[in-house]
Amino acid sequence: MSVTDLSGGFSSPAADAARAFRQALNALARPGEIVEVSGISPPAPLGGAAAALLLTLVDHEVAIHLAGRFDQPAVREWLAFHTGTDFVPAEEADFAVGRWEELLPLSQFPAGTPEYPERSATLIVAMDSLTASGSRLSGPGIRSEAFLNLPDEKTLAANAARFPLGVDFFFTAGDQLAGLPRSTKIGD
Amino acid sequence: MSDYNFAYLDEQTKRMIRRALLKAIAVPGYQVPFASREMPMPYGWGTGGVQVTASTLVPEDVLKVIDQGADDTTNAVSIRRFFEVTAGVETTTEVPVATLIQTRHRVPETPLTEGQIIVYQVPIPEPLRFLEPRETETRKMHSLGEYGLMHVKLYEDIARHGEIATTYAYPARVSSGYVMDPSPIPKFDNPKLDHSPAIQLFGAGREQRIYALPPWTSVQSLDFEDHPFDPSRADGECALCGSKDSYLDEVITDDAGGRMFICSDTDYCARRSEGAA
Amino acid sequence: MYVAVKGGEKAIDEAHAWLAHERRGDPATPVLDTAQIREQLTLSCYRVMAEGSLYDLDLAALAIKQARGDLIEAIFLIRAYRTTLPRFGVSAPIDTSAMLCLRRISATFKDAPGGQLLGPTFDYTHRLLDFTLLANGEAPLKRDERDSLAKGMASQSAEPLARVSDILGNDALLQAEPTGDEAPGDLTREPLEFPADRALRLQSLSRADEGFALSLAYSTQRGYGRNHPFIGELRVGVVEVSMEIPELGFSVVIGEMTVTECETVNQFVGSRKQPAQFTRGYGLTFGHTERKAIAMALLDRALRWEELGEDNVGAPAQDAEFVLSHADNIQATGFLEHIKLPHYVDFQSELELVRRLRAEAGQ
Helix, strand or coil: CCCCCCCCCCCHHHHHHHHHHHHHHHHCCCCCCCCCCCCCCCCCCCCCHHHHHHHHHCCCCEEEEEEEEHHHHHHHHHHHHHHCEEEHHHCCCCCCCEEEEHHHHHHHCCEECCCCCCCEEEEEEEECCCCCEEEEEEECCCCCCECCCCCCCHHHHHHHCCCCCCEEEEEEECCCEEECHHHHCCEE | CCCEECCCCCCCCCCHHHHHHHHHHCCCCCCCCCCCCCCCCHHHCCCHHHHHHHCCCCCEEEEEECCCCEECCCCHHHHHHHHHHHCCCCCCCCCCCCEEEECCCCCCCCCCCCCCCCECCCCCCCCCCCCCCCHHHHHHHCCCCCCCHHHHHHHHHHHHHHCCCEEEECEEEEEECEEEECCCHHHHHHHHHHHCCCCEEECCCCCCCEEEEECCCCCCEECCCCCCCCCCCCCCHHHHHCCCCCCCEEEECCCCCEEEEECCHHHHHHHHHHHCC | CCCCCHHHHHHHHHHHEEEEEEEEHCCCCCCCCHHHHHHHHHHHHHHHHHHHHCHHHHHHHHHHCCCCCCCCHHHHHHHHHHHHCCCCCCCCCHHHHHHHEEECCCCCCCCCCCCCECCCCCCCCCCCHHHHHHHHHCCCCCCCHHHHHHHHHHHHCCCCCCCHHHHEEEEECCCCCCCCCCCCCCCCCCCCCCCHHHHHHHHHCCCHHHHHHHHHHHHHCCCCCCCEEEEEEEEEEEEEEEEEEEECCCCEEEEEEEEEEEEEEEECCCCCCCCCCEEEEEEEEEECCCCHHHHHHHHHHHCCCCCCCCCCCCCHHHHHHHHHHHHHHHHHHHHHHHHHCCHHHHHHHHHHHHHHHHHHHHH
């Protein structure tokens, strides 16, 4: 049995987590804006930004769903060590990580209730790259319009149409991330 | 204070608050419940705002704290000092320099800019609370978008007084969705919330609620076609800087009832006075 | 230049210095040390522990000293300290059946196995000011008093006492409480939501303001949600606190604490589904805090109306949202006292409105 490498977390946990959260807040409050979160070296296939989000937001009070090839021992052990979280099926997830296809269908994740819309999952989607082009975004956080290379406009528009229910997204590629809350209108 | 973590709160608490903040951003105007902690200052004195600020601050921030528009009111001094000691952040009184502003009861006169965050201290986050004291009921009303009661109340004001008698904590509708309490700011400040370039976060510690407005979000004060919203202010000008547009405090100057008006926003007033000199 | 708000920083510093000076009082009197508070004002310490939700007599004594004897201020100090403490784990439920009782009384039976054990109680004292305490410290105990006290303490139960409720329960006269291993919620870690289950209600009541709990419990006795309580048993004593240590695979005792437990036996005439049976209200508090534990038990029982199929008569004590939302004195005093803070801006806006409405009315 090989010894799992558990290094690569925040070097200065309180300050690093504060900075990572601030970037996440900026990204979700300004859908389409691409921000950088660096300084973390997680085991593959976790990227730096995805890992920083998880280390900033996840602990034993919430549970993660690892989708597809993200569900592997090195990732589990690294996240368990750094966050103390539980790993759960999609239906019980507070957070989920995976590539877009691995996370589908979105309907398997909690989407909140009319009285408690916040009881919903946040999905961290691993992408090859992020660019400010492609799907047109508008709504809260966006002055007039923004663009982001979304993987599937139709499915995401359907999620937005459920507002105030629905799931929220962080799209990540390496150390980059962009937010897409359920409040964002997608398309023209 | 080395016994305490950066910005006082433990990391576990910050994570819980940060999760709530992101949900609040994702559902603008909706009040997200959070497990507010006991803070070393009393409930009702800004514990919600302090917890939101503590969870949002980064070491590089420049913090401004105001109460009633002023940097030097005792509670503003106390909260600013708390963060100077626990987070070691730089503080300022100048709006353009601040990256994060915590406020009670005012929005600065100087327009906020992109990249800034403003944190409001909120005593009663529920705009429907004085019409319906039960949380179980108001929660249902929000989920159904059932705001008729609020309109009835405002309309009764008009019938009785000829105008809407709510002058602060004036309810507003967010992105045509939830009705929110803008905190007890004078209604004069309500228009500043609408399509603000800044991120606006609201923390109610005792009531355990966080809500938020992303930048460029529509925030419309409730009104009627025949009685449009009127962000009134005292007629008069500031005795110090001469401003005719800012929100004014009335100061009693002698026993005979003499009074003068001065800007409630001390930073705005001071910089105008300096500029004029 | 006239600006009302300048000098705030200096004013705060001066106020704090003055406060420290006042706390000390006349330097000609000996300074009060926290051991004296712990040993001689123990019931104050217990209240601070119970409502502060932190079992530590020394810290409670310190808080009382620092707060100049203002107990709600002391509770606040303890709460604010408690919230910063890391949590290492969760203890096993304490077993109050195994309590070594300092005091144990039942109002429902003249005698019960183990007997009535009065313990250190004010109950039968005549409330006459004892001027010997004022004149010259403690009056020394007379020899025969000392002997009888020693005898009394020796007779204090060294063995656990049977519970009165178990005796009633044997005949199914008393409704059995549901058992289970489900972890209760924790309102210090999750926002309180309604409806709140009984475990959460009990947690809230256990740290509730004593005065609030007392008055609401009293209101049930006067007819606002009357539930006919008898003190089935009130016990005060020491219990062990143990914790499962995962690395060891078994529980170890990590300490002991004094607690007060009250079980009321309440009349229940039965419903269509259930025959007549006694039901209970439950109170459990840190320290020797029996007024609070009894009040808690009455309120617990009143809040169970729905589960027991009783009528809601609209009594305040039956309204869980009302009771739980207003029971916490730290929340209450914070919000109450916050109206001391400046409200110039709100007041100014109201002033404008009233002036305008008056001007319009005068025209």
